[in-house]
Amino acid sequence: MELTLTEFVGLALGGSLALVLFTALLSRFFHARGQRQALARRVICRLCLHAFENSSHGSTVECPACRATTHRGRRSSLG
Numbered sequence: 755m756e757l758t759l760t761e762f763v764g765l766a767l768g769g770s771l772a773l774v775l776f777t778a779l780l781s782r783f784f785h786a787r788g789q790r791q792a793l794a795r796r797v798i799c800r801l802c803l804h805a806f807e808n809s810s811h812g813s814t815v816e817c818p819a820c821r822a823t824t825h826r827g828r829r830s831s832l833g
């Protein structure tokens with residue numbers, strides 16, 4: 755199979771475009787995942803509203819400011 759110059763340039767352009775798109779998607783995916791993990795580590799104390807990060811896997815964490823035990827998890831319990 756013979757490639758003409760036009761076909762070669764087209765393939766090279768298409769290939770690099772696909773590579774750039776793939777890299778951008780990958781970077782975006784990892785960035786979003788990192789943010790989600792940082793958000794999952796973030797805990798806000800229910801007593802003093804001190805925000806801190808905790809990477810332990812327990813369901814409760816101790817607030818470093820007031821030593822109150824706070825449940826980690828989604829902050830959907832308003833009211």
Ligand SMILES: [Zn+2]
Nearest residue numbers: 799802817820
């Ligand atoms: Zn606290």
